[in-house]
Amino acid sequence: MRSKTWQMLLLSVIFVLTFGFSVQAQDSIVTPAGELPIVTEPVTLTILLGNATGNVVDYNTNAFTLWVEEQTGIDLDIQVGSSEMLNVTLASGDLPDVIAGLNLNASLLAQQGAEGQFLPLNDLIEQYGFETTRIFYEERPHYLPLITSPDNNIYGLPSINECFQCNASQKGWVYQPWLDALGLEVPTTTEEFRDMLIAFRDQDPNGNGLQDEIPASGTLPFEGWHTGFEEYVLNAFVYFDRLQYNISGRLLLQDGTIQAAYAQPGYQEGMAYIADLYAEGLIDPNAFLNTNDAIRQIGNNPDVNILGFMAAGWPGQYIDVLKVEEGGRLEEWVAIPPLEGPNGYRTTPYAPFGFGNPGSWVITSAAEHPEVAFRLADFLYSQEATLRSNLGVLDVDWTWSAPGEVSITGEQALYTLINYQIEGVQNQHWAQAGINYRPSELRTAQAAAGDYVEGMLYRATNDLYMDYVASIDDVIPPLVFSEDQSGELADLELAINTYVDEMFVRFATGDADIIAEWDNYLATLDSVGLPRFLEIVQEAYDARSGA
Numbered sequence: 445m446r447s448k449t450w451q452m453l454l455l456s457v458i459f460v461l462t463f464g465f466s467v468q469a470q471d472s473i474v475t476p477a478g479e480l481p482i483v484t485e486p487v488t489l490t491i492l493l494g495n496a497t498g499n500v501v502d503y504n505t506n507a508f509t510l511w512v513e514e515q516t517g518i519d520l521d522i523q524v525g526s527s528e529m530l531n532v533t534l535a536s537g538d539l540p541d542v543i544a545g546l547n548l549n550a551s552l553l554a555q556q557g558a559e560g561q562f563l564p565l566n567d568l569i570e571q572y573g574f575e576t577t578r579i580f581y582e583e584r585p586h587y588l589p590l591i592t593s594p595d596n597n598i599y600g601l602p603s604i605n606e607c608f609q610c611n612a613s614q615k616g617w618v619y620q621p622w623l624d625a626l627g628l629e630v631p632t633t634t635e636e637f638r639d640m641l642i643a644f645r646d647q648d649p650n651g652n653g654l655q656d657e658i659p660a661s662g663t664l665p666f667e668g669w670h671t672g673f674e675e676y677v678l679n680a681f682v683y684f685d686r687l688q689y690n691i692s693g694r695l696l697l698q699d700g701t702i703q704a705a706y707a708q709p710g711y712q713e714g715m716a717y718i719a720d721l722y723a724e725g726l727i728d729p730n731a732f733l734n735t736n737d738a739i740r741q742i743g744n745n746p747d748v749n750i751l752g753f754m755a756a757g758w759p760g761q762y763i764d765v766l767k768v769e770e771g772g773r774l775e776e777w778v779a780i781p782p783l784e785g786p787n788g789y790r791t792t793p794y795a796p797f798g799f800g801n802p803g804s805w806v807i808t809s810a811a812e813h814p815e816v817a818f819r820l821a822d823f824l825y826s827q828e829a830t831l832r833s834n835l836g837v838l839d840v841d842w843t844w845s846a847p848g849e850v851s852i853t854g855e856q857a858l859y860t861l862i863n864y865q866i867e868g869v870q871n872q873h874w875a876q877a878g879i880n881y882r883p884s885e886l887r888t889a890q891a892a893a894g895d896y897v898e899g900m901l902y903r904a905t906n907d908l909y910m911d912y913v914a915s916i917d918d919v920i921p922p923l924v925f926s927e928d929q930s931g932e933l934a935d936l937e938l939a940i941n942t943y944v945d946e947m948f949v950r951f952a953t954g955d956a957d958i959i960a961e962w963d964n965y966l967a968t969l970d971s972v973g974l975p976r977f978l979e980i981v982q983e984a985y986d987a988r989s990g991a
Contacts (some may be wrong), residue, residue, distance in 0.1 A: 474815050478574030481517035482819045489518055489817055492525040492533060493877055494545030501871035507837050508873045512829070518820055534561065539810040542817050545877040548600055548803025550593065550924040557599035563807045564597035568818040575825035576601070579881055584798075590922050591802040594987060600803030601821055605876075606884040609901035612792045612909040613669065613757040614686060616676040620778045622649035622752055633784045634680050634717060641726040644752040652748050660721070660753040661728035661762075663739050665945065669757035671739060673731050674948070676755035677718060680785035682710030683914065685793040694944075695981065697918050700989075702982045706944050707969055710789065715951045715958045723954055732949050736761075749773060758901055767896065775896065779904035782912045794913035797921060798883070805879040821879055830880040835864050836872035849891045852902045858889035923984040936977040943972055 473484050493503060503509055503522040513520060523540070525533075530546050533539060534556065548556075556562045569576050580588045584604075591598050607613075618630065618640070626649050631637040641659035643649070650657060662673030670676075670686060678684040683696040684705050694705045705711055721727050730738065742751050743762035754762050759777040766772025784790040805821045807814050823829055828838075835842040841864050845857035892899045925933060947965060950956035958965070 472815075473813065474572065474819050477572045477819075477822070480515050480823070482823065483517045483816055487518050487813055487816050488521055489542060489811075489813075489820065490521045490540040491523070491542045491544050492530065492540045492546070493522050494526070494547065495524045495875075495877055499869050500875050500877070501869055503874070503877075506871050506874065508832050511832060511837075512820075512824070515829075516820060516823060518816060537561075539808040541808060541811040541813075542820075543803075543806040543808060544879060545603070545804055547603075547801040548806060549801045550590075550803075550922055551926065551930050553599040553803045553806070554593040554595070554924055555927055557593055557597055558595065561809055562599040563809060563811065563814050564599060565601070565807065565818060566596075566598050568807075568815060569598065572815060572819050573822060575822045575881065579604070579825060583883065586916070587797070587799075589988065590797060590799075594924060599806065601805040601879060602799035602802045603804035603876075603879045604798045605880070605882045606798035606887065607882075608884040608888055609905040610687075610757070611795050611884075612905050612913050613795070614675045614679065614684075614755070614793050615670070615757065615904065615909065616753065616755050616780045616783075617759055617777045618753050618780050619649075619749055619751065619773075620776050621749070625649045625651065630778070630780045631783065632781060634677075634786060637677075637783055638721065638726070641721065641753065642724070645724075645726060649752070650748045650750065656748075656750050658728050658742060658751050659726045660731065661734065661739060661742055661751060662731040662755060663734040663736065664732065667734070668736055668739065668761040671736075671754065671756045671761050673727065673755050674714075674718060674952070677783065678705075678711065678714040679791050679793065680783040681714030681717070681787075681789060682708045683791055683793065684711070684714075687793045687795040688920070695920055695978075697920050697985075702920065702978050702985055704969075704974060704978065706948075707966060707974065710785075712958055712962050713785070713787075715948070718952050719954055719958065722952055732952055740764075743773075749776075758897070760897070765897065775900075779908055781908040790912055791914060792909050792912045794916070794919055796916045796919060801922070824879050825881040827881075827886065830882055830886070831859060833874045833878065833880045834876055834882070835859075835861065836870070841872055845891050849893065852888045852890055852892050852895075852899050854892075855889075857891035858886070860891035860893070861895065920981075920985065921988060923981065923988055925980070925984050929980050929984065933977065933980055936973040936980075939972040940969065940974055940977055943968060 474482055509520055593599055622644060626643050626647050628640055631640045644657050644659040663671040665672050675686045682705050696703050696705050739762045744764055756762055764772050765774055767774050782790050782792045807817045811817050842859055842861050845860045849857040851857035888902055951958040
């Protein structure tokens with residue numbers, strides 16, 4: 445009797461467990477990780493999507509959207525959003541299932557995650573991660589700490605775009621025909637650079653018999669992609685990072701300590717060098733005030749070139765992207781390596797992190813099926829989804845490369861552009877909106893034929909700059925700040941940057957003497973809050989690094 449009772453109990457337990465697992469399986473509407481379609485029954489996801497370029501006709505009828513719906517079985521209801529709309533949405537609590545492409549920073553993610561508006565993704569990655577596991581645990585594990593909040597939760601996923609040439613984009617460019625006309629070599633030191641500019645000023649390299657040459661020019665800070673003269677030149681004296689457009693800009697890391705580049709002895713030496721060049725008439729008098737339009741008028745001067753040197757991420761910042769055969773000057777501009785300063789210092793800022801903010805895909809507390817929203821993000825990281833998201837329709841806008849087609853790196857190409865619409869209104873792709881995974885290996889796997897620019901920038905970066913980049917351990921990673929810290933930093937940063945920018949122009953143009961006024965300059969930086977600013981950033985860095 446007792447044996448029969450235990451048998452009945454055992455059968456009951458087996459039945460309950462089996463029935464329970466059966467119900468759980470039946471309740472799940474997503475397929476296993478990495479499989480398509482993603483859902484086993486119709487599901488609609490509402491997405492507030494940041495419009496990266498503004499040139500998409502309609503995301504709901506977009507060719508990429510329709511392809512994603514066909515592949516996944518998920519209906520996408522997309523509303524184009526903005527930062528202002530995001531703020532209103534968060535304040536109202538009337539949330540979509542997903543917020544995408546609005547690049548929420550780490551501090552906002554941590555705050556909204558702690559308040560429950562954004563869902564943690566850790567368990568979803570563990571259970572359903574296919575592409576995400578490959579990316580963050582195998583291929584790019586150094587990204588994992590950058591997307592993890594202080595409470596060890598992951599509240600958002602980044603859109604990863606490892607532009608290889610962007611890793612070291614504070615470049616210098618010289619007009620090669622002028623070097624050829626004067627029998628000059630590409631400069632490698634600050635002294636050779638000065639000599640080159642003097643020759644440009646005095647020896648009529650454009651051959652028109654007029655002294656109309658502008659040896660070097662530049663623009664206002666952030667007017668163009670690294671078109672500030674100082675962004676290239678100062679790195680012969682001090683690590684001067686303008687790759688970071690966030691709180692880390694113009695900061696450096698010395699033995700684990702955050703420092704301001706603009707308060708270092710090397711900055712003083714570099715600014716004295718720039719002031720000497722300016723005083724000798726080797727720099728355009730408007731080099732620190734030019735707008736984009738102004739510098740392009742100089743670079744595109746009709747009939748004869750009048751510009752010898754520019755700092756820029758690439759020449760398209762100051763000249764038309766036209767080759768000589770098309771009436772332009774594109775291939776006549778060549779990159780020059782980082783300069784070596786008088787003390788033997790030579791570096792170039794490095795950007796090893798292929799995203800600015802971790803929150804390009806956030807699942808909100810309003811999501812009825814968060815596992816579906818996560819599986820969709822995971823799918824969008826896949827190679828074909830990434831290419832379609834950015835390039836358009838397969839075999840219409842791009843295609844898989846044929847055997848023998850050469851890539852930007854000189855190896856077998858993976859994909860070839862056909863009719864990629866980078867400008868103008870289109871409805872073929874998402875134009876870099878949303879989320880995708882573009883590692884440098886994928887970007888440089890593009891076929892080189894028909895795209896002179898990508899190959900030019902790859903070679904310039906790989907051959908001339910990568911030997912001088914900082915170690916990844918010496919680069920300040922994206923940092924997380926509390927709401928109170930962010931508010932205090934904003935006020936401090938405004939005061940500090942206003943003063944530094946003002947004094948930069950005064951020092952460069954000789955309106956102030958950086959040697960004579962250096963001590964007063966440092967004292968004023970202290971008075972406007974630099975020590976407290978560095979203290980807050982140091983706290984965030986120590987928290988990130990576990991110090």
